[in-house]
Amino acid sequence: MEQLASALVYMVIGVSVCAFYFYGSNFLLDKLFPTKNRAVDIVARNLRITTRIRPWLFLGPAIVFLTFYLFYPVVDSIILSFYGRAGKEFVGLSNYSWLFGNDEFLESFRNNMMWLVVVPTSATFLGLVIASMTDRIWWGNIAKTLIFMPMAISFVGASVIWKFIYDYQSAGNTQIGLLNAIVVFFGGEPQNWISMPFWNNFFLMVILIWIQTGFAMVILSAALRGIPDETIEAAVLDGANGIQIFFKIMVPQIWGTIAVVWTTITILVLKVFDIVLTMTNGQWDTQVLANQMFTWMFRGGGDFGRGAVIALVIMVLVTPIMVWNIRRANQEMEGH
Secondary structure, eight states: OHHHHHHHHHHHHHHHHHHHHHHHHHHHHHHHSOOSSOOHHHHHHHHHHHHHHHHHHHHHHHHHHHIIIIIHHHHHHHHHTTBOTTSOSBOTTHHHHHHTTOHHHHHHHHHHHHHHHHHHHHHHHHHHHHHHHHTTSTTHHHHHHHHHGGGGSOHHHHHHHHHHHHOOOOTTSOOOSHHHHHHHHTTOOOOOGGGSTTHHHHHHHHHHHHHHHHHHHHHHHHHHHTSOHHHHHHHHHTTOOHHHIIIIIIHHHTHHHHHHHHHHHHHHHHTOOHHHHHHTTTTTTTOOHHHHHHHHHHSTTOOHHHHHHHHHHHHHHHHHHHHHHHHHHHHHHHHO
């Protein structure tokens, strides 16, 4: 209860400070450049000035915080990557040479690539299929709500839920894990799913797919509703069946949105950390880059140099996708 009370207090304080800032800054701006009871030329001049300044009142704090919390850590990580364990001894490129000869890093990189192939594709495809199907049934909004609900759960909370699904008890004991209970019911032997090398990576991926499918469904459902009815009707008149309409008419028209959803989930996958930490902590060949960075940076005495190098690898992998995503969004905005 104490933690809940503290969270509520901080939430109220944070919202109150934001509201006071935006109200106060706009009030002050209107006082400095008044538009009431003034000559027409003065009103026009003040309106031009306030129109230019007002957006920066909203963007200013965000830009300041982003600069401090984004730009500074990047620069500091680059500097730290050339230093040793305590971040004081200059070691040059030795951290980089260690990185590409380290088996744990190569395992993490390989696992991240598997996540990149499976999770964005699966979540986007399932979201697209569900969005298309739920638009055709009367209880579609209820289904969408249920599918979107996992988005409201933290990654740690979702991992705890799926830990109960994957729970393993030795043969002969009552299986409280849903998956093993089903296996035993049909006469099979219970399995320790999350400790099965290689396959356990896919069991962890299911958690993120479960969370992100709702996100993909909502965005793609909005895109599908933007398709002109005339094109669908023309396809029906030409004799196209449902599958042909879906893949040859609907998907091409929302391909840009599909790409944005896919890249957004891809960026999230490259930074995946909570699920692996909660479920396996990188054991049984499930290590990923973000979890390994955390391990090197903060555990076993910490090694700031090696942790910083892994962080830079993640940043290098994420940056091109983010740039492409932003350019794509800007192109769509210009098209409208």
